Amino acid sequence: MTAFAQEPSDILDRLADLRRADAPTHGGRVLSYVYDSGLAALDELAASAIRAVQPLNGLDPTTFTSIAVMERELIGFAREVLHGDSDVVGTITTGGTESCLLAVKTARDVWRAAGGTGVPRLLAATTVHAAFHKAAHYFGLDLDLVPVDPATGAPAVEAIDARLDASVALVVVSAPSYPTATLDPIAEVAALAAERGIACHVDACIGGFALPWWRGGTVPAWDFRLPGVTSISADLHKYGYAPKGASVLLQRGRDRQRMQYFATTRWMGYPVVNPTMLGSKSAGPLAAAWAIVNALGADGFAELTATAERATDALVEVVNGIEGLRVVGDPVGPLFAAAVDESVDADRRVDPHRWADAVRGHGFVIQLQPGLSQADGTRVPHTTHLTITPVTEVQLPALTAALVAAADEVRGVPQASADGILEALGPVLAASGGALPNSEEAAGLLAAVGIGADGSGLPSELAPLLALIEALPSALAERLLTELLARLVEPV
Numbered sequence: 001m002t003a004f005a006q007e008p009s010d011i012l013d014r015l016a017d018l019r020r021a022d023a024p025t026h027g028g029r030v031l032s033y034v035y036d037s038g039l040a041a042l043d044e045l046a047a048s049a050i051r052a053v054q055p056l057n058g059l060d061p062t063t064f065t066s067i068a069v070m071e072r073e074l075i076g077f078a079r080e081v082l083h084g085d086s087d088v089v090g091t092i093t094t095g096g097t098e099s100c101l102l103a104v105k106t107a108r109d110v111w112r113a114a115g116g117t118g119v120p121r122l123l124a125a126t127t128v129h130a131a132f133h134k135a136a137h138y139f140g141l142d143l144d145l146v147p148v149d150p151a152t153g154a155p156a157v158e159a160i161d162a163r164l165d166a167s168v169a170l171v172v173v174s175a176p177s178y179p180t181a182t183l184d185p186i187a188e189v190a191a192l193a194a195e196r197g198i199a200c201h202v203d204a205c206i207g208g209f210a211l212p213w214w215r216g217g218t219v220p221a222w223d224f225r226l227p228g229v230t231s232i233s234a235d236l237h238k239y240g241y242a243p244k245g246a247s248v249l250l251q252r253g254r255d256r257q258r259m260q261y262f263a264t265t266r267w268m269g270y271p272v273v274n275p276t277m278l279g280s281k282s283a284g285p286l287a288a289a290w291a292i293v294n295a296l297g298a299d300g301f302a303e304l305t306a307t308a309e310r311a312t313d314a315l316v317e318v319v320n321g322i323e324g325l326r327v328v329g330d331p332v333g334p335l336f337a338a339a340v341d342e343s344v345d346a347d348r349r350v351d352p353h354r355w356a357d358a359v360r361g362h363g364f365v366i367q368l369q370p371g372l373s374q375a376d377g378t379r380v381p382h383t384t385h386l387t388i389t390p391v392t393e394v395q396l397p398a399l400t401a402a403l404v405a406a407a408d409e410v411r412g413v414p415q416a417s418a419d420g421i422l423e424a425l426g427p428v429l430a431a432s433g434g435a436l437p438n439s440e441e442a443a444g445l446l447a448a449v450g451i452g453a454d455g456s457g458l459p460s461e462l463a464p465l466l467a468l469i470e471a472l473p474s475a476l477a478e479r480l481l482t483e484l485l486a487r488l489v490e491p492v
Contacts, residue, residue: 023365028395031386032367037241037304038391045295046243046288056283059274067283070290074236077293078248081212081301082204082232084224088250089257091275092236092286095245096205097131098277099233102249104135106231106260107170107199113259120169125155125184126374127177129203141169147374150381152329153180153337157188168198175204175211175222179369179385181331187221190228199230205247206387207333208234213298213305214333224252231256239305239334241296242289307390308334315388318400322407324350328383337369337383340415347412352384353463354413358406364399368462370470382415382470416463418471421448436475442483451484 025034026043053066061068075090082088093099104122111120122141124132126148136143144163146155164171171193173184186202193200202222204211211219223232229252236246251257263273272279296304312334316327319338326341340349356366371382392399425448437445450459459465469477 026391028389028391028399029363030365031388031392032365033387034389035238035241035387036389036391038307038389038394039241042241042292042295045291049287049291050243050284053283053287058281058283058286059279064283067286070283070286074286074290074293075248075250078208078234078250079224081298082208082223082234082250084250084252087254088224088252089254090248090250091257091260092289093245093247093249093276094278094281094285095237096129096203096233096235096247097134098245099205099235099247099249100129100131100201100203101135101138101277102260102275103201103231103233103251104132104141104170105139106251106256107201108139108141109259110199110256111169116166116169118167121163121167122170122172123160123163123168124172125160125174125177126372126380127153127155127179127182127184128172128174129178129205131205132172132203144168145375147376147378148180148182148380149329150378153177153182153380154329155184157185157192160185160189161192164192164196164198166196170199170201172201172203175202175207176332176335178206178335179383180328180337181333181335182329183219183222183332186229187226190226192228194228200228202229202232205233205235206238206335208232208239208248209236209301210239210305210308210333213302214309219332224250236289236293237285239301239308240289240292241304242292243285246285246289304390305334307393308388311390311392311396312336312388314396315386315392315399315403318403322350322404324348324411325352325355325407334388335386336388337385339381339383346414350407350411351413351415351463353382353416353466354410355403355406356384357461357463358409359402362402362406364395364402368466370466382466416461416467418464418468421464421468422471436479439483439486442480443487445480446484 023030026036028036056064056067058067061071071092074092078090079088093102108120120141121144122132122136123144124146126145128145133143146159146163148155160171171189173186173189175186176183190200211222223229231249231251233247233249236242236248237244240246251260261273261275265271316331316336319325320327324341324344325338328337328339338352340351342349353368356368359366367385369383369385372380374380425445
């Protein structure tokens, strides 16, 4: 028998110790990143399904035929709830980012096959998910961002229309956008795209398995009911309540969807035919999602959505009732953003980032989002994001008290300023001559603002860090954040 370097029980004990430092994934205390159905039986079902397929390799559904069956049935469920006909086909991916990457890659290749030359454009609103920034970077498209109304988070149809031409390989609309929960003008954009023969992708990664039942299914058509919609991404690991990572990408038309694939017989090994970015991959998230969808069915999803809807409505009312804050726009779905209410006197305003830090002190985690200057010179304000799940409803009394008390604690406190940090960094940045720092220089800059080179020393309050991110040139902020995240996982 092989001797273990460490006893399995000791390893699991250490893992339990490490997990105790994590933010809680259940119970409704973290209002981002996690999607808690509140049903322990679903978690147990998912864990059992993952264990049942643990040895399988999702690379080859001809060898592990259960994978093809589960994927086929999941795609069928997604197609039905998103109103696709028999011409709509799809793929299960490892997450929303992969679904978005594949949608863009497919659109680029279809555009080229149709005679497109030069550099194709990816057209979207400023609020489009960062996955599309990544897709444009990876696949060589120019990202053309249409400014949104800073008060509502909505892009103007006319502005999108003016940019639709033969160089656009794909226009992307969100259902809804993550930063502000705005439902983009999908019907109008899809119709305009169809008139010009341009592909239109609906990013429903966060809304795809909630909006079909939201407000009793009365949300204006945004899915395959619209003829101009060519593809939709929807995450099973969000409001499908599956473990990370499972998402679905649906494409209208088999010939179009086949352009998503990579296939080669030009090497000495087995033929490689991949519909996704990965080759070998776990079947666990697929099996868990399949099990959960079969357990809930459409009626179960409708019930969970109604629970999240009640909690969302209650919290929107709470935040709109807090002097100094306002809910951004007209959110659609179980999420929303809060911004400072500039209609009140400065000494009565509540900075959303100061508020988020104060809320953390009351035992809840809400997400800080930086402000952004748009191409037309307008500025989207910095906000705080709240993702609502079915379990949030049981936390409403405690969460409401925390949101109100935290606002009272920071009302009138100005937005965090990065001026002092920028002054300290000034000589270092000047000496660089504008060049981006190397790894050691970046680590030194992080240390200068109180963040250890090994990722330790993160500030207890995030508002000053977000202020620094907003104040620095984007390229430098991105370089420093890259260094921070990279050093978190370097061996000590």
